[in-house]
Structures are given as C-alpha cells and as structure tokens.
Amino acid sequence: MNASHTAHHDDLGHHGHAPTGIMRWITTTNHKDIGTMYLWFSFIMFLVGGAMSLVIRAELMQPGIQYVSPEFYNQMLTLHALIMVFGAIMPAFVGFANWMLPLMLGAPDMAFARMNNWSFWLLPPAAILLTGSLFVPGGAAGTGWTLYPPLSVQMGIGMDMAIFAVHILGMSSIMGSINIITTILNLRTPGMTLMKMPMFAWTWLVTAFLLIASMPILAGAVTMLLTDRHFGTSFFAAAGGGDPVLFQHIFWFFGHPEVYIIALPAFGVVSHVIPAFSRKPLFGYVSMVYAIAAIGLISFFVWAHHMYVTGIPLTGQLYFMYATLLIAVPTGVKVFNWVTTMWRGALSFETPMLFALGFLFLFTIGGLTGLVLAITAVDIQLQDTYYVVAHFHYVMVAGALFSAYAGLYYWLPKWTGHMYNESLGKLHFWLSIVFFNVAFFPQHFLGLAGMPRRIPDYAQQFTDFNMVSGIGAFGFGFSQLLVLVVVFQAMKGGAKAAAKPWDGATGLEWTVPSPAPHHTFEDPPPFDQATAHG
Amino acid sequence: MAISKSKSCRGWGSARLARGLTAGALALGTELAVAAWELNLQPPVSAGARLAYDLHTMVMWLIVVIFVGVFGVLSYSLYAHRKSKGHKPADFHDNTTVEILWTVVPFIILVLIAFPATTSLVAMRDTSQPDMTVKATGYQWKWGYEYLTGDAAGIKYMSVLATTQDQIKGLAPKGEHYLLEVDKPLVVPVNQKVRILATSADVIHNWSVPAFAVKTDAVPGFVRDTWFRAEKEGTYRGQCSELCGKDHGFMPVVVEVVSAEKYAAWAAEQKKLMAAGAEDVSKVWTLAEQQAHGEKVYTTNCAACHQPTGQGLPPAFPALDGSKLVKGPKQAHIQIVLNGKPGTAMAAFGAQLNDTDVAAVVAYERNAWSNKSGEVIQPAEVKALRGK
Numbered sequence: 051m052n053a054s055h056t057a058h059h060d061d062l063g064h065h066g067h068a069p070t071g072i073m074r075w076i077t078t079t080n081h082k083d084i085g086t087m088y089l090w091f092s093f094i095m096f097l098v099g100g101a102m103s104l105v106i107r108a109e110l111m112q113p114g115i116q117y118v119s120p121e122f123y124n125q126m127l128t129l130h131a132l133i134m135v136f137g138a139i140m141p142a143f144v145g146f147a148n149w150m151l152p153l154m155l156g157a158p159d160m161a162f163a164r165m166n167n168w169s170f171w172l173l174p175p176a177a178i179l180l181t182g183s184l185f186v187p188g189g190a191a192g193t194g195w196t197l198y199p200p201l202s203v204q205m206g207i208g209m210d211m212a213i214f215a216v217h218i219l220g221m222s223s224i225m226g227s228i229n230i231i232t233t234i235l236n237l238r239t240p241g242m243t244l245m246k247m248p249m250f251a252w253t254w255l256v257t258a259f260l261l262i263a264s265m266p267i268l269a270g271a272v273t274m275l276l277t278d279r280h281f282g283t284s285f286f287a288a289a290g291g292g293d294p295v296l297f298q299h300i301f302w303f304f305g306h307p308e309v310y311i312i313a314l315p316a317f318g319v320v321s322h323v324i325p326a327f328s329r330k331p332l333f334g335y336v337s338m339v340y341a342i343a344a345i346g347l348i349s350f351f352v353w354a355h356h357m358y359v360t361g362i363p364l365t366g367q368l369y370f371m372y373a374t375l376l377i378a379v380p381t382g383v384k385v386f387n388w389v390t391t392m393w394r395g396a397l398s399f400e401t402p403m404l405f406a407l408g409f410l411f412l413f414t415i416g417g418l419t420g421l422v423l424a425i426t427a428v429d430i431q432l433q434d435t436y437y438v439v440a441h442f443h444y445v446m447v448a449g450a451l452f453s454a455y456a457g458l459y460y461w462l463p464k465w466t467g468h469m470y471n472e473s474l475g476k477l478h479f480w481l482s483i484v485f486f487n488v489a490f491f492p493q494h495f496l497g498l499a500g501m502p503r504r505i506p507d508y509a510q511q512f513t514d515f516n517m518v519s520g521i522g523a524f525g526f527g528f529s530q531l532l533v534l535v536v537v538f539q540a541m542k543g544g545a546k547a548a549a550k551p552w553d554g555a556t557g558l559e560w561t562v563p564s565p566a567p568h569h570t571f572e573d574p575p576p577f578d579q580a581t582a583h584g
Numbered sequence: 585m586a587i588s589k590s591k592s593c594r595g596w597g598s599a600r601l602a603r604g605l606t607a608g609a610l611a612l613g614t615e616l617a618v619a620a621w622e623l624n625l626q627p628p629v630s631a632g633a634r635l636a637y638d639l640h641t642m643v644m645w646l647i648v649v650i651f652v653g654v655f656g657v658l659s660y661s662l663y664a665h666r667k668s669k670g671h672k673p674a675d676f677h678d679n680t681t682v683e684i685l686w687t688v689v690p691f692i693i694l695v696l697i698a699f700p701a702t703t704s705l706v707a708m709r710d711t712s713q714p715d716m717t718v719k720a721t722g723y724q725w726k727w728g729y730e731y732l733t734g735d736a737a738g739i740k741y742m743s744v745l746a747t748t749q750d751q752i753k754g755l756a757p758k759g760e761h762y763l764l765e766v767d768k769p770l771v772v773p774v775n776q777k778v779r780i781l782a783t784s785a786d787v788i789h790n791w792s793v794p795a796f797a798v799k800t801d802a803v804p805g806f807v808r809d810t811w812f813r814a815e816k817e818g819t820y821r822g823q824c825s826e827l828c829g830k831d832h833g834f835m836p837v838v839v840e841v842v843s844a845e846k847y848a849a850w851a852a853e854q855k856k857l858m859a860a861g862a863e864d865v866s867k868v869w870t871l872a873e874q875q876a877h878g879e880k881v882y883t884t885n886c887a888a889c890h891q892p893t894g895q896g897l898p899p900a901f902p903a904l905d906g907s908k909l910v911k912g913p914k915q916a917h918i919q920i921v922l923n924g925k926p927g928t929a930m931a932a933f934g935a936q937l938n939d940t941d942v943a944a945v946v947a948y949e950r951n952a953w954s955n956k957s958g959e960v961i962q963p964a965e966v967k968a969l970r971g972k
Contacts, residue, residue: 359800360808379687427708428636
C-alpha cells in the first residue's frame with residue numbers, strides 16, 4: 051500500500067500540516083484516499099464473504115452432513131449474503147464514485163468532504179458487528195439475508211448485532227448518497243450540462259436517489275423487528291394482531307430497488323469501458339439516460355415478485371407480473387445500445403474490455419432467466435429453488451463483480467501510475483468466467499429439478515450437479531486472489547502509465563497525470579464538447 | 585448394472601464406494617428414482633403443473649432465441665470489427681428509429697407472453713369446489729395433516745422425516761429416497777380435487793410438491809389455500825421451501841396418490857386405529873410403560889433440538905440432561921412443554937400433543953440420561969395444568 055502512495059506524498063503537504071501514517075487515513079477528507087479505503091474495505095469483505103460461500107459449497111459437495119452443523123450452515127448463508135451485498139458490492143461502487151466522480155466532473159473533491167470521511171469510517175464498525183456476531187452465544191443470525199420473522203424473532207443476540215449493523219450501513223449509504231447527489235448537481239465544471247455528463251455520473255445520480263428512498267425503509271423494517279424481539283410489539287406476530295408477511299412487503303420494497311442500486315453503477319462503468327475499447331462513442335446516450343431513470347422508477351413497483359408464493363391475491367400476482375415484465379424493456383434497451391456501440395467499432399480486448407464483455411454475457415443470461423421467473427405460474431415451480439440462486443448470482447456477480455473488475459483494470463493505471471500485468475489480468479478474466487459458469491450454470495438445472503435453496507443437505511439425485519458447482523465455486527474463489535497480485539504489482543512498479551493510457555478513452559479523468567495527483571481540478575477545467583459522454 | 589447406475593458410486597474413496605455398492609444393491613429391483621443430471625422440471629402430474637411446464641418451455645425457447653439473436657450480432661461484431669484486423673471505427677452514435685423499434689418490439693413480445701401467463705395463473709389459483717380439503721400445518725420441523733372433509737374427515741397425524749440420523753451423518757448407507765421420505769405420507773385419492781389449507785404453528789414454512797406445481801407459504805396465524813388434482817397414482821415428493829431454521833432441509837412433503845378404493849380402505853383403517861388408540865386420560869401408567877412411550881414421543885418431537893443424548897445444542901437449544909428445569913418441580917416442566925417459551929424456538933407443544941404424550945415425554949426427560957428421578961407423571965396431572 052505504501053509504495054503506491056509515496057508518489058502522492060509529494061503533494062500531501064499541500065495545505066501545510068497534513069497528518070501522516072495511520073492518522074492520515076483516519077482523518078483524511080480527500081476523495082481519492084477515501085475512495086481507496088472504500089475499495090480496499092470492499093475487497094477484504096469480498097474475501098470474507100467469499101470464504102463463507104466456500105464453506106457452503108464444501109458442505110454441499112456431497113449429500114449428508116460433513117463439515118458444519120445445519121445451524122452454522124444457516125449462519126454462513128446469511129452472513130455471506132449480508133457481507134457481499136452491504137460490505138463488498140455497495141462499498142466497491144461507492145469507492146469508484148469517490149475516486150472517479152470528481153475527476154470525471156472536473157470537481158476538486160466531493161461536496162461534503164468531512165461527511166465523506168464519516169461515511170467510510172462507519173463501515174468498519176458495521177463489519178465488526180456482522181462478523182463478530184459469529185462468536186456470540188447462539189451465533190450469527192441464521193435467517194437468510196431477508197431476516198424474515200418469526201424466524202428472526204427466535205434468533206439470539208447475533209440477530210440484534212445484524213440489525214444494528216444494517217442501521218449503521220444504512221446511515222453510511224444515505225450520507226454517501228447525499229454527498230454524491232450534491233457533487234453531481236453542483237460541482238460539474240462549467241459547460242457540462244446534465245445531458246453531457248459522463249454516464250457513470252448519471253447512473254450514480256439515479257442510484258443515490260434509490261438509496262435515499264429505500265435505505266430508511268429497511269431501517270424501519272429492522273427497527274420494527276427489534277421492538278418485536280425485545281419490547282413486546284407485534285408488528286409481525288399474528289398473535290398480537292400483526293402479520294409476518296408485512297415484513298416481507300417492507301423488506302422487498304427496499305430489496306428490489308437494492309438490486310438496481312447494485313446494478314446501475316455497474317451499468318455506468320460498462321458504459322465507459324465498452325466505448326473506450328470500441329473506439330466509438332456510446333450509442334444512444336439519451337435513451338441510456340431515460341432507461342436508467344425508468345429502471346430506477348419501476349424498481350419501486352415490482353417488489354412482490356419476490357413474494358408470489360406468500361399467498362398474495364391473484365390480482366396482486368397479476369399486477370406484479372406485468373410490472374416485472376415491463377422492467378425488461380429499459381433493461382433490453384441498455385443491452386441493445388451496448389451491442390450497437392461495438393457494432394462497426396475498432397475493437398480490442400484488453401482486460402477491462404474482457405470483463406465488460408463478460409458482464410454483458412452473464413448479465414444477459416441473468417436478465418433472461420429473470421424473465422422466466424417473472425411469469426408467476428413458472429415462478430411457483432422455481433421460487434425458493436436453486437434456479438433463483440443461479441439467477442441472482444448471474445445478475446449480482448456478473449452485474450456487479452465483473453463490471454467492478456472492468457472498472458478496476460480500466461482505472462488502475464490512473465490510480466497507481468503504472469500499467470498492470472496484462473497477461474495476468476487476462477488470465478484472471480478467463481479463469482473467472484469459466485469457473486463462474488461451472489459454478490452457477492448447473493444450479494439452473496438443480497432448481498428446475500426441484501432442489502430448494504438454503505438447505506445444508508440434499509436428496510441424492512442432486513449430487514452430481516452440486517459437485518460440479520462446488521468445483522466451479524472453489525476455482526472461482528481462488529482465481530480472485532490473482533487480482534491481489536495484479537494490483538500489488540501495479541502499485542509497486544511496472545511500465546509508467548500515460549495520462550491517457552487507453553487510446554479510445556474519453557473524459558476529464560484522463561486529462562490529469564497518472565497517478566492522479568493528490569489534489570486535482572482546483573480550478574474548473576475547460577469542458578470540451580467533443581469529449582463529452584465519457 | 586444397477587450398481588453402475590447408482591449415483592452413490594460417482595464419488596471417490598473406498599469407504600464411499602462400499603457404501604455406494606450397498607446403496608446400489610438396495611436400489612435393485614425398485615424403480616430408480618435417482619435421476620442424475622436432470623435438466624428440466626419434474627414431469628407434471630396435474631393440470632396446473634402442465635400449465636407451468638408448457639409456459640416454462642415456451643418462455644425458455646423465447647429467451648434462447650433472443651440470446652442467440654443478440655449474441656449472434658455481438659459475435660459477428662467481435663469477429664469482424666476488430667482493431668487487430670484493421671477495422672476503422674464508424675462514428676454513429678444515435679438513431680431514434682432503432683431506439684423506438686427496440687423499445688416497442690420487446691414490449692409487444694412481453695404483451696404476447698402476458699396472455700398465456702395470465703390465463704394459466706388464473707386457472708392455477710382456482711381453489712373453488714374441491715372434492716376434499718386437508719389442512720397442512722408446518723411445525724419446526726415436520727408437517728401435521730388434518731383431513732377436514734371427505735371419507736377421511738377427522739383423521740389427523742404428524743408426518744416426520746423417516747431418514748435416520750446415521751444416514752445423514754454418513755454412518756449408514758443412504759437410502760433411495762434419502763431426505764425425501766416420511767413416516768406417514770399424506771394420502772389422497774387420484775383424480776380428485778384436493779384443496780390444501782396451509783398454516784403454521786411457529787415460523788413460516790412452505791408446502792411444496794413440484795409434480796403438482798403446488799407451492800404455498802404456511803404463515804403462522806393465517807391460512808393460505810392451494811389445490812391439485814393428481815392424475816396418476818404414485819408417490820410424489822417435495823420439500824419445505826421457506827427457510828424455517830435449523831432443520832429446514834429435513835422436513836419433506838410426501839404425497840401418496842392412490843385409487844379411490846384404496847383411499848377409502850385407508851381412511852377406514854385410520855379411523856379404526858384412531859378409535860382404538862383414543863386417549864384415556866384416566867389411565868394410570870407405570871414407569872416402564874411410560875418410559876417406552878415417552879422415548880417415542882421424545883424422538884419425534886424433541887430430539888432434533890435437544891438431541892437424542894439430551895445434551896442439546898447450547899445456547900440456542902439447551903441441554904435437558906442435568907437441566908435445572910428438568911430436575912426442578914414437575915409443574916414448571918410440564919408448563920413449558922405445553923406453552924413453549926416465547927422468543928425462542930421452544931414451541932408450545934400443548935397444541936400438538938395430547939395429555940398422555942406430554943405426560944410421557946416429561947416423565948421420560950425426568951428419568952433419562954443422568955436425571956433418574958423415578959417419577960411417573962399421569963395424564964390427569966397434565967390435563968389439570970392446561971390453560972394455566
């Protein structure tokens with residue numbers, strides 16, 4: 051870590067008396083430092099959550115209970131999901147936003163630099179609460195990340211720790227969102243109108259609104275859970291006049307926008323990488339913006355498609371089916387636009403482009419199986435089976451992780467000042483995409499054949515595909531260590547990166563030297579119409 | 585031959601192979617339900633399941649066509665428009681006509697899907713005019729069935745996983761229907777419209793049988809309904825499909841579909857058994873007699889959490905061996921079994937067990953392992969404590 055930052059140290063003293071060492075990181079208000087911390091935090095959580103998924107896959111290698119007890123298994127699947135969603139994916143894209151938004155918009159920093167520091171430093175306590183809950187009496191919550199009562203009311207103190215972790219993470223997200231919205235709306239360089247700003251900024255603008263609208267709802271839901279658990283309320287207890295399904299409505303009213311909170315910034319990253327390596331501007335910028343806004347809006351009106359089998363009325367099932375089908379339209383528009391961006395370009399396949407293409411491939415599969423699941427009559431067969439597990443891993447891992455890697459390799463030269471090892475990067479991509487499909491594609495078949503999700507042991511006809519899936523998962527997991535090697539190498543040295551290392555890249559971030567100096571754009575840069583749209 | 589087909593042989597290690605051989609031998613002569621590498625939904629055995637099956641096939645082909653179309657275009661581009669081949673980039677970046685086209689065309693396709701999807705769903709949700717109704721109650725972790733109408737009206741029993749712990753822990757060869765077998769399946773007649781009322785006594789469970797495309801949450805305090813009309817005799821297996829705690833993976837749903845005659849005979853036999861086994865609260869039990877009965881009740885209802893050894897799985901599931909409560913006054917002990925402990929997984933067994941069973945299980949716990957109190961508890965004592 052130090053090596054890469056020695057380059058920055060020259061101008062650290064810019065304001066005279068900046069602290070050094072650990073205090074530099076604790077007190078920093080610099081968007082690049084904070085972005086770096088977000089990215090490292092998310093990668094560490096990614097490894098923790100990933101290790102938990104390997105516990106799950108190890109247990110599922112063969113039928114029977116081999117390594118962990120059923121209750122520990124439930125804790126693993128719960129923490130795996132909570133850590134991956136709230137600890138790994140979301141902070142990763144906030145990290146990208148911190149690093150790149152000011153550079154893309156020509157702003158000197160984020161709008162609220164001190165709040166930015168606080169947003170980040172809320173994360174480690176939340177992470178400690180979540181992972182620490184494994185070690186308290188009764189262990190962590192074993193309810194699945196959906197925390198459905200009354201099961202969650204039965205849990206021990208680990209459940210309360212998860213509730214408080216969610217509260218803290220929510221606060222962090224809301225502060226981060228306010229910061230991002232203000233930065234995007236107020237700190238753009240003169241001449242950069244909203245419809246000329248980079249696509250990544252657009253996706254984050256919509257995402258930040260989704261976060262502000264949905265995180266308080268989750269906080270409310272878990273607070274009601276907390277009072278049901280400890281203070282005698284009966285929001286979710288039928289015996290006291292409440293309804294357990296009410297929790298599900300509230301949870302998914304947050305939970306569905308959450309899916310797009312994760313996916314939209316990923317769309318943004320890919321919308322930069324694909325044009326850069328196609329050497330051709332993004333096709334259909336305006337329709338992309340409308341599609342993002344439409345997805346963001348519709349995402350609030352489809353929540354009960356997660357609840358088709360809870361006994362909601364027929365009319366409810368029909369409405370939510372239609373609304374869910376509708377969301378396929380703007381999502382399709384985005385895919386068609388990306389494909390057309392590549393059409394008649396001059397394509398080259400460096401690592402960022404490979405990951406962007408991997409994203410497109412996997413996300414399209416995940417989107418199409420989403421169409422299958424949207425059909426209520428079919429979903430009755432597939433709800434709570436491995437088909438759903440396969441579907442959302444295609445959307446989440448592809449939608450978020452692959453595009454995060456596309457962004458990482460794309461901007462790594464800007465961050466470290468060195469080119470990364472291209473062969474290792476490509477190896478990382480090929481291992482990832484092959485093992486990902488080995489791990490998750492067979493799960494479609496398991497789900498169709500009727501294997502429920504969230505079970506530690508299964509009937510024998512599911513053995514073969516589970517073993518294949520397990521081999522894929524271990525291969526995928528260990529392949530991710532390669533990215534550590536690549537990043538450390540680039541931090542230590544390697545070929546010097548030019549200010550603009552990719553010939554097809556556009557945008558203000560490439561007008562500053564590599565590595566980006568500690569302070570950039572103290573005066574608003576001139577905005578070149580020709581390079582608009584990133 | 586059966587051995588080479590048996591899935592258990594696909595693993596490695598000689599112990600596993602030996603176990604596989606045994607399992608393979610067991611599978612000889614029976615229909616091999618173990619269908620490895622299954623790629624599609626289970627064969628439908630009801631009208632609803634066929635609707636879901638056909639709808640899935642249709643949508644599946646549709647998405648395959650869309651996928652091949654989009655990635656066909658993309659692949660051509662990846663091949664033909666490469667920089668390394670010297671392709672020069674075009675500069676177009678907007679076209680309102682195609683944008684409208686690829687908004688409207690998918691929309692029309694979705695509307696076309698929505699029609700069969702709607703009619704299928706409406707048919708699948710029509711629970712009116714059933715031939716018979718059964719209530720299925722989810723418990724942590726078993727199903728309770730109660731026949732409300734029809735020949736078997738009044739019959740009620742628990743349906744518990746029949747797979748042994750030894751099989752689960754790998755100490756015994758796994759049977760053909762490993763984890764998908766119960767002691768007493770739900771028995772229904774073929775070609776009759778069976779309405780299921782699902783509810784739960786503790787947390788949310790889900791009653792699901794893929795062959796009938798039936799899957800409905802069992803929500804405590806509420807009743808949900810669903811239905812099926814099984815078209816073929818046979819045994820159909822499903823599993824709880826909503827995470828319900830520790831043994832969520834161990835509460836299968838097994839439905840036996842039989843002919844009308846067999847069903848009537850079964851119902852008559854069950855009624856006779858129930859009449860014979862009717863509880864006599866005034867019966868006075870001896871220690872040995874009660875211990876034998878209590879152990880049975882304990883194994884079915886308590887051992888999953890408190891363990892056969894009485895050691896529990898602390899802290900969530902406390903030990904009963906040497907427990908303060910079990911060694912203390914029997915009234916408190918009986919009351920916690922009857923009423924459960926709010927905020928924990930300890931259910932109120934008063935609703936599930938009769939006075940004889942509660943008395944037996946409490947007495948068993950007070951005498952088993954190192955507890956050895958020598959007490960006998962009479963059903964009348966339990967009856968006196970109910971509702972207090």
